[in-house]
Structures are given as C-alpha cells and as structure tokens.
Amino acid sequence: QPYYLNLAPNQDLTLTPRLAGKRGAGLEAEYRLLTEQSYSQLSGSFFPDDDINPHYPDNRWAGSIKHRGALGVLNSQIDLEAVSDDDFLDDWATESISRNDRDVFLRQSAQLSAQLGNWYLSAATRGYQNLIDDGYRHYRELPRLGALGKYQFGEAVIELDSELTRFDLSSNQATQYTRYLPDRNFRRPEGNRLRLDWSAGWNRQETWGYIYPKLGASYRSYDLDTALLGNVDDSPSAFATEASLDAGLVFERQTTMGGAGFTQTLEPRLYYLYRDADSQDDLPVFDTRYATESFDQLFRDSIYAGGDRMEDANRLTLGVESRFYSSDSNREVLSLGIGQSIYFDNLDSSLLPSNSLATLPGDTFFIDPFATETAPGFSSAALDESTSVTGLQFLSGDLYQYILERNRNRSELIGETTLNLDTQWSLSANLFWDTEKSELDRSLLQLDYRETDTNNSLTFGYISEENHAYIEFDSNTSSAYLIDRDISQAYVRGQWQIDEQWGLVFGLQEDLANNRNLDRLFGVSYESCCWNIALGW
Numbered sequence: 001q002p003y004y005l006n007l008a009p010n011q012d013l014t015l016t017p018r019l020a021g022k023r024g025a026g027l028e029a030e031y032r033l034l035t036e037q038s039y040s041q042l043s044g045s046f047f048p049d050d051d052i053n054p055h056y057p058d059n060r061w062a063g064s065i066k067h068r069g070a071l072g073v074l075n076s077q078i079d080l081e082a083v084s085d086d087d088f089l090d091d092w093a094t095e096s097i098s099r100n101d102r103d104v105f106l107r108q109s110a111q112l113s114a115q116l117g118n119w120y121l122s123a124a125t126r127g128y129q130n131l132i133d134d135g136y137r138h139y140r141e142l143p144r145l146g147a148l149g150k151y152q153f154g155e156a157v158i159e160l161d162s163e164l165t166r167f168d169l170s171s172n173q174a175t176q177y178t179r180y181l182p183d184r185n186f187r188r189p190e191g192n193r194l195r196l197d198w199s200a201g202w203n204r205q206e207t208w209g210y211i212y213p214k215l216g217a218s219y220r221s222y223d224l225d226t227a228l229l230g231n232v233d234d235s236p237s238a239f240a241t242e243a244s245l246d247a248g249l250v251f252e253r254q255t256t257m258g259g260a261g262f263t264q265t266l267e268p269r270l271y272y273l274y275r276d277a278d279s280q281d282d283l284p285v286f287d288t289r290y291a292t293e294s295f296d297q298l299f300r301d302s303i304y305a306g307g308d309r310m311e312d313a314n315r316l317t318l319g320v321e322s323r324f325y326s327s328d329s330n331r332e333v334l335s336l337g338i339g340q341s342i343y344f345d346n347l348d349s350s351l352l353p354s355n356s357l358a359t360l361p362g363d364t365f366f367i368d369p370f371a372t373e374t375a376p377g378f379s380s381a382a383l384d385e386s387t388s389v390t391g392l393q394f395l396s397g398d399l400y401q402y403i404l405e406r407n408r409n410r411s412e413l414i415g416e417t418t419l420n421l422d423t424q425w426s427l428s429a430n431l432f433w434d435t436e437k438s439e440l441d442r443s444l445l446q447l448d449y450r451e452t453d454t455n456n457s458l459t460f461g462y463i464s465e466e467n468h469a470y471i472e473f474d475s476n477t478s479s480a481y482l483i484d485r486d487i488s489q490a491y492v493r494g495q496w497q498i499d500e501q502w503g504l505v506f507g508l509q510e511d512l513a514n515n516r517n518l519d520r521l522f523g524v525s526y527e528s529c530c531w532n533i534a535l536g537w
Contacts, residue, residue, distance in 0.1 A: 010034045020092070024049040028096060038069030038076070043096040056085045062096045073114045081106040086131050105130045105138060122146040139167040139286050155204050161197040163307065167286040189284045191224035191234075195307045199242075209249035216242045218275075218310050220283060231282050240277035240310040244301060245270070254327070261327035268320045269339075271299045277312040280349050284308065293432070295319070295416040298339045314345040335418050340435070341411040412441055425449055434466075441466050449494075458494040463487060488512040493521075501526050505536075 005013040016028040026047030033040045044063040050056060067078035081097045083089060083106065089097065097106070111124035123145050128138035149160040168190055199216030221237040228236075248269040255264050288306025291297055298319060302311045319339025326333050413433040420426045425448070432442040442465045449458040465487040493507035507521035523536035 018047075020047075023047070023052050023091070026092075028094065030096075037071050038067065040069075041066045045092065045094045045096045047092065050091065053087060053091055056087060056091075060084045060088055060092070062088055062092070062094050064097050073116060075113045076111070077113075078110045080108045080110070082108065082129055083131075089131065104132045118149055118151050120146075120148045120150075139169060142166050142168045155202050156200070157203050158200045159198065161195075163193075163195045165193050165195070165286075165307075167191060167193065189224050189226065189228060189286075191222055191284070193286060193307065194219070194221040196220075207250070209247070211245075211247040213245045214243070216244075218242070218277075220280070220308070220310065222284065224284065228282060228284060233282065236282045238278040238280045238283060238310065240275050240312070242273065242275035242301070242313075244273045246299065247271075255324075257324075262333065263325045263327060263330075265323045265325075266320070267322065269299065269318075271317040271319075273301055273313045273315055273317075275301075275311060275313045277310045277349060280309055293412075293414070294430070295337045295339055295414050298341050298411065298414060309349055312345075312349045315341045315343050317341040331420065331423075333420050336415075337417070338413065338415040340413045343409055343411070408436065410435060424451060439466065440464070454497055456494075456496050458496075459492065461491050463489045463491075486513050489518065491519075501528060503527070 002014050002016040005015070007013055011031075011033050013032075014030045017025070018028060019025045024047060026045060028043075028045045030041065030043045042063075042065055044061065046059075046061045048059060050058070050060055062083045063081075065078050065080040067076065069076040083097070088094075106129040108127040108129065109124065111122060113120065113122040123143055125141060125143045127140040127142075130138065144163065144165040146163045147160075148162075149158075151158040169188060196219040197216065198218075199214050201212055201214030203212045204210060218240045219237070220239075222235060224234045224236075227234040246269075248267055251266040253264050253266075255262050285308050286306075288304050288308035291300070291303055291305040297303075298317045302309075304311060317339060319337065321335065321337040323332055323336075324334040325331065413435050415431040415433070416429070418426060418428045428444075428446050428448070430442075430444040431440065433439075434441040444461065444463055446459060446461040449456075451457070489509060489511055491507070491509040493509075495503065495505045497503045503525045505521065505523040505525075507519060509517075509519040511518050521536070523534060525534035526532060
C-alpha cells in the first residue's frame with residue numbers, strides 16, 4: 001500500500017509497506033529531488049526476513065541511485081543498482097530496480113564530464129554486479145579518465161582521443177575457476193591501460209558525395225600487477241600506424257513504382273584501410289571482443305569492439321546502397337545495401353595466440369588448453385603454477401568466424417534490406433553469402449509491426465546459420481573442440497494492450513533443426529487506477 005508524501009514543490013517521498021504471502025513483510029521507498037541543475041532519484045527495498053529461501057533468510061534488500069545534473073560546462077551522471085544477493089530479483093518483484101528478465105548483471109556507474117572548447121574531458125567509474133554464478137566476473141573501471149580533442153580547420157580535421165583506465169577485480173573475483181577446468185584456480189590480470197588514438201584527415205562533404213582520407217597512429221601501454229602467463233614483462237605495449245580512405249557518391253533520380261512517385265538514390269562507397277600494428281599477443285584482454293558482423297561493420301576501422309586490440313589491416317571494402325523515398329511524404333520506403341571486403345594480407349592480430357589453434361580434418365578446430373603461450377586472460381600469479389591454460393571463456397562464434405576469416409582473401413558478401421510497408425509494418429533481411437563456397441552462410445528475416453501511439457508490437461522472425469560453432473570439452477583428454485552445427489530457428493514475440501485495463505505479452509522460439517522448443521512466454525495483466533494483477537508463464 002503506497003503512501004505519497006509531498007515534501008516540497010520539488011521533493012516527494014513514496015513509502016510502500018508490503019506483505020508477501022509466505023515470505024514476509026517489507027518496505028519500499030522512493031525519494032525524488034528536482035532542482036534547476038539536476039534530477040535525483042533514490043529507491044530502495046528492504047525485507048528483514050524471508051521464510052522461503054533457505055540460502056538468504058535475513059536482511060534482503062535492493063537499491064538504486066539515478067542522477068542527472070548540469071552546472072555550467074560540467075555534467076554529472078550516476079546509474080547505480082545493487083541487490084543483497086543473486087536471487088533477490090527472482091524472489092521479490094520490486095520497482096526499485098528496472099531490470100529485464102534476461103539481464104545477468106546490474107550496472108553501476110558514475111561520470112563527471114566537461115566540454116572545454118575543443119576538448120571533451122571525462123572521469124568515470126564503472127562496475128557490475130553479477131546475478132548468475134557462472135564463474136565469470138566483469139572488470140571494474142576504477143577510474144576511466146578520458147580526453148577527446150577535436151579541431152577543425154575548414155575541411156581539415158584533427159582528432160586526439162586519449163584514455164587512461166584502471167581495470168580492477170575485487171579480491172574474491174580475481175582468483176577463479178574456468179568453466180572448462182573447474183578443479184584449477186587461476187588469477188586474471190589487473191592493471192592500468194593507456195590508450196591513444198590520434199588522427200588527422202581531410203573531410204570534403206558535397207551534395208554529390210564525400211571523400212575523407214585520414215592518417216593516424218595508435219598506442220597501447222599497460223602497467224599490470226603481474227605479467228601474463230608465459231611472459232615476464234608486466235608493462236607490455238604496442239604501436240600502430242594507419243592510413244584510410246572513405247569515399248562515396250550520391251546519384252538521385254525520380255521514378256515510379258505501382259503508379260506512385262519515388263525519389264531513388266544510388267550510393268556507391270569505397271573504404272580502404274591500411275594499419276601496420278605491432279604484435280599484441282602479450283597484451284591482456286580487459287574490455288574487448290569481436291564486433292558483430294554487419295553491412296555497416298564492413299566500413300569501420302576495426303573488427304574489434306573495445307580498446308585492447310588494434311587490427312592489423314590491409315583491406316578494401318566496396319559497397320553500394322539504394323534508397324527509395326516517397327514523393328508525397330518523403331518517407332523512406334525501401335533501402336538496399338550490399339558490400340564485401342577484400343583482404344590483401346592475412347589477419348595477424350586476434351584475441352587468442354595463433355599457436356593455440358590447430359586445424360583438424362573436417363573443418364573442426366582444436367584448442368589446446370595447455371599451450372605453452374597462453375591467451376591473454378590469466379596472469380603469471382596463477383595459484384596452480386604447474387599448468388597454464390588458454391582463455392577458453394573468450395571462445396565464441398565470433399572466434400570461430402575469425403578462424404574462418406584469417407586465411408581468406410575476402411569477407412562474406414553481406415546484404416541488408418528494409419521495406420517499410422507503411423508507418424506500422426516493416427520487413428527486414430540480413431544475408432551473408434560465402435563467395436568461396438557459393439552458399440548462404442547466415443540469414444535473418446524479420447517482420448515487425450509497431451503502433452506509434454501505443455506499445456502494441458508484433459515480431460515474426462527466422463534465423464539460419466551454417467557452420468555455427470560451439471565448444472565441446474573432453475574431460476578425459478583436457479581438450480576443447482569447436483564443433484560445427486547448423487542453426488534454423490523461427491520466433492514470434494509481442495505485447496498487446498487489449499483495452500485500457502487488459503494487456504498481453506507472448507513469445508515463442510522454435511529450433512527447427514533439432515525439432516525442439518527453446519523459449520515460450522505468455523502473460524496477461526489487468527490494471528485499474530489503484531491496483532493491478534498479472535499472471536505469467
């Protein structure tokens with residue numbers, strides 16, 4: 001039963017005593033403060049006893065702090081969420097934390113930034129609370145200091161991006177097991193990283209197109225608490241120089257389809273990237289993964305997302321897009337895009353050392369967990385010094401894709417298209433064609449319905465993927481294998497407000513390749529002015 005207290009015109013407090021059948025009683029509170037410079041909200045829940053959960057019988061709580069502020073050139077932001085235990089959000093429905101059912105961790109961050117002329121300065125901290133016991137913990141950034149300078153002289157552009165970050169794990173998280181070797185303990189590296197990405201370019205923008213040549217240099221330097229396994233240097237570094245050219249043309253014409261008038265564009269694009277990078281096998285991996293492949297990713301300057309790796313590259317990307325705009329409303333009705341990258345040199349940089357990978361017959365890849373040089377992921381302060389392992393927790397389908405790409409002379413041919421049937425219905429498709437095997441490697445088809453004035457939505461989709469990889473671990477030989485399996489899945493999901501009181505949510509995902517169900521969801525809710533009830537399955 002909520003009690004609302006209007007403390008002042010700019011402050012209020014809501015207290016909500018709660019009683020949960022069998023579990024016990026508790027209290028929730030929400031305090032809000034609004035000033036000319038800021039908005040702040042503090043929320044919390046506390047339950048002194050829980051008569052059901054034997055693992056956490058006493059003093060269970062959840063809390064959050066949200067803040068946005070601006071004072072002159074300064075801006076502040078806080079997003080902090082925490083719970084007393086991993087099961088809290090499953091046992092207690094609370095409005096103190098806005099968590100999605102699929103979230104596996106809570107974010108905790110604070111940032112102070114300032115725009116000073118051509119410079120954007122920031123100081124931030126970031127942490128995570130894991131909600132599942134899978135043996136993995138995210139690094140905390142304590143702190144992250146950034147300085148981004150951007151100068152423009154006519155069409156000339158200079159960008160100076162610098163960042164210093166401390167990556168830290170709490171004492172009970174630094175030493176942990178791997179899910180593949182649970183009987184051995186290893187210590188993950190901690191330390192400081194200096195990242196410098198500086199560039200100078202000439203950005204010419206015209207109605208007919210653009211051209212943007214650029215020269216740059218990047219530097220990574222680490223100060224680690226202990227060296228990585230297989231290394232003695234606790235201060236590794238790497239340097240890279242690069243040159244790139246991004247150019248595109250825009251052609252336009254008037255056309256008709258089905259008796260309707262359209263403006264059609266034809267936009268060919270060329271992107272070339274050359275980067276000469278030092279070996280990075282002895283650098284740790286703190287916040288980096290392989291970026292998700294897409295049409296747009298073909299034209300980006302790195303295959304990595306994160307600051308630990310500099311892609312060594314010599315590649316040319318060619319692509320073309322075409323868009324159709326309605327002459328009546330100027331609304332984009334159809335967009336088409338297709339592109340492919342050509343590699344002039346093999347890829348050398350990776351998130352794993354090359355000597356830990358060996359090809360077996362049948363396109364099956366073997367990962368040696370006892371390689372003499374290990375993957376970045378464990379420090380030399382391992383508790384069990386008799387063995388060393390590769391960072392198997394980093395293995396994923398992205399790694400498998402890297403293995404396939406490293407000796408290819410071109411990427412997959414990637415196509416994307418979106419058809420906006422009207423303001424509510426849209427059809428999209430992503431296709432990945434393997435030109436070497438002449439087969440469709442991956443595809444995603446999706447039909448969406450969205451109502452602009454309500455939350456009503458429907459989504460129908462189909463996913464297909466050849467040679468999908470997963471890891472199979474043989475405990476008898478302490479070996480891990482990447483196994484090829486095909487994916488064929490169909491799904492439907494949505495939410496629908498029947499009227500002002502009744503609403504539905506539903507979802508279904510089927511594995512067509514193995515004839516099994518992966519996910520089913522159905523829920524119905526009723527809400528009036530003063531109370532609501534919901535049932536979900």
